Amino acid sequence: MHLDHVVVFVADADRSLGFYRDALGLGTIIDREFDGPWPELFGVTSGRLRAMILGDPEHRERGQVELLTMAQPVPEGSGPTPVATGVVMLSFMVDLAVVLPKLEAAGGTDVRRATLRNGVTVVTLRDPDGILVELLDVPAA
Numbered sequence: 001m002h003l004d005h006v007v008v009f010v011a012d013a014d015r016s017l018g019f020y021r022d023a024l025g026l027g028t029i030i031d032r033e034f035d036g037p038w039p040e041l042f043g044v045t046s047g048r049l050r051a052m053i054l055g056d057p058e059h060r061e062r063g064q065v066e067l068l069t070m071a072q073p074v075p076e077g078s079g080p081t082p083v084a085t086g087v088v089m090l091s092f093m094v095d096l097a098v099v100l101p102k103l104e105a106a107g108g109t110d111v112r113r114a115t116l117r118n119g120v121t122v123v124t125l126r127d128p129d130g131i132l133v134e135l136l137d138v139p140a141a
Contacts, residue, residue, distance in 0.1 A: 023102035
């Protein structure tokens with residue numbers, strides 16, 4: 001058994017694609033709409049959704065992020081969820097000098113920086129929907 005992908009429900013598909021695909025650099029594997037039993041599965045009213053699966057198209061066995069938007073709007077939460085049990089954080093290994101400015105320009109907020117004991121710089125920030133994202137610095141060779 002292995003983890004296949006993580007799903008993030010987003011309010012605005014284009015805004016989230018700007019963050020995860022355009023700024024972070026994930027490739028598009030799937031971007032299409034589906035009809036299905038979404039009210040039964042997710043407790044929403046819409047029977048149609050748009051799924052955008054992002055990752056490395058050359059290595060589909062690696063972890064992927066699936067962004068979902070419903071055809072009928074889902075009420076947004078009351079803002080970013082504080083760190084607590086049950087809260088998801090997505091973690092990526094990136095070249096911070098290249099990627100972080102792009103993510104901030106694409107709507108990343110609440111940027112926090114630290115250095116781990118092993119010397120690796122780590123940054124956390126919130127995506128445009130308030131999801132916590134961790135970036136571990138792996139500078140390009």
